[in-house]
Amino acid sequence: MLNLSCFVALLFLSLNHSISALSCYECESTFPASSICLPTCTTRFVPDSTCVLLRNISLEPSDVGSLRAAHIGDVPTMPNITEKSFVFGEEAVYLNPSAAVGWDWEYGPITYGCDTDNCNHPEDVNRLPNALNARIPNATLERLLLGDLDSSCYVCDTCLDSDVTNTDMSNCTKEPCLNHACGFVATRNSPSSTKQCNAGWHYSSYCMGSREVAQVDMTLIYYIRSKSFYIYQMEAVCLRNDCNNMTTFKQLKDAVTVDPDLTCLIDSSNSSTTTSIRPVTSTTARVTTSTAVGGLTSTTTRQVTGTLTGPTTTQLSTGSGITTVSNIQITTTGSGPEQLFVNTKLFIFVIFFFLFH
Ligand SMILES: *[C@@H]1O[C@H](CO)[C@@H](O)[C@H](O)[C@H]1NC(C)=O
Ligand SMILES: *[C@@H]1O[C@H](CO)[C@@H](O)[C@H](O)[C@H]1NC(C)=O
Ligand SMILES: *[C@@H]1O[C@H](CO)[C@@H](O)[C@H](O)[C@H]1NC(C)=O
Ligand SMILES: *[C@@H]1O[C@H](CO)[C@@H](O)[C@H](O)[C@H]1NC(C)=O
Ligand SMILES: *[C@@H]1O[C@H](CO)[C@@H](O)[C@H](O)[C@H]1NC(C)=O
């Protein structure tokens, strides 16, 4: 009788919907400038997660570089994503005072997101693109950012819709800004925004405290599967009367293109290797779904194997130089998908054993 109950219960459960837990590497390291040091990592399963690998490497010897592998939920600076396979970064263009250089594009930290088990291996830092290669045509930059600033800049703090359809500045004031620069920042809504603008932009414009070079700084995300991108924040400095207006923002935003070089990034996004756990569903009244599954996920994370010990040497090419990566040491811990599934069954069996006894 007991066995039959269990059998029926298990059969019922395996026909019901499943949730998936994803295993990601977790580790962090900092190092002087670009002498990348790969940290020792562990792995952990988290339901409905995305793995991320963050790289922040500077070519300035006095700076500190960093590398971090994590579950997305543990990285507070990550924006709200709509697809789980992406490259997220910060890029900027500024007018170099040297006419020979002109418009100079720079890139900052980059974050890779993926959703197959252990896809955020720190060793793959070498495969990440340097940048999304965001670009705005030179002519657009010149037209919108350069000119003569002998009078004023707009001062405004408001919400704009997602497409910036309304560019009317009549509710904004103007402020004298002689010999300084005009600026604006537009940010997509986020939980941390000071002003909540629903699905739109929080737009704020001002007179800069000093004379600065014309520039545009952006954080943006490129979704690998849909080959689409999304701008989270745009900050600009322009040097012409009242240039920090909504039209300038809209035209800059609409002129952005990206072209990340993903040739080295092996995207295993098609092969879905995420672990399927058959959870105890809500239809079986006496067992709570979330706690049962949540508890299971953490209890089955065990330290098992140790592999891939260094030292190994690989090379990372950055924008203007080659950096040597040394001393790779990855320790893999955690149980495999099959193990987790077997444990789930065992768990369910135990629950029912107690219920029917
Ligand atoms: C990246 O590193 C630079 C230099 O150490 C630091 O100033 C900056 O805050 C870091 N950025 C992120 C996102 O960690
Ligand atoms: C834009 O300007 C930069 C430098 O000012 C130059 O290197 C680049 O080739 C220009 N791009 C185009 C498409 O003209
Ligand atoms: C200006 O502000 C008023 C009052 O808040 C509002 O009714 C009006 O729609 C605003 N105009 C524009 C163009 O945003
Ligand atoms: C994040 O995105 C989801 C799905 O698009 C949305 O439901 C949620 O409100 C967003 N959260 C924030 C804080 O924007
Ligand atoms: C907005 O700024 C652009 C230059 O960036 C300028 O050509 C335009 O006249 C400005 N519009 C308003 C309403 O000030």
Ligand SMILES: *[C@@H]1O[C@H](CO)[C@@H](O)[C@H](O)[C@H]1NC(C)=O
């Ligand atoms: C992945 O999927 C895309 C379209 O969804 C397809 O073009 C591509 O060939 C697939 N790659 C592999 C390795 O299966």
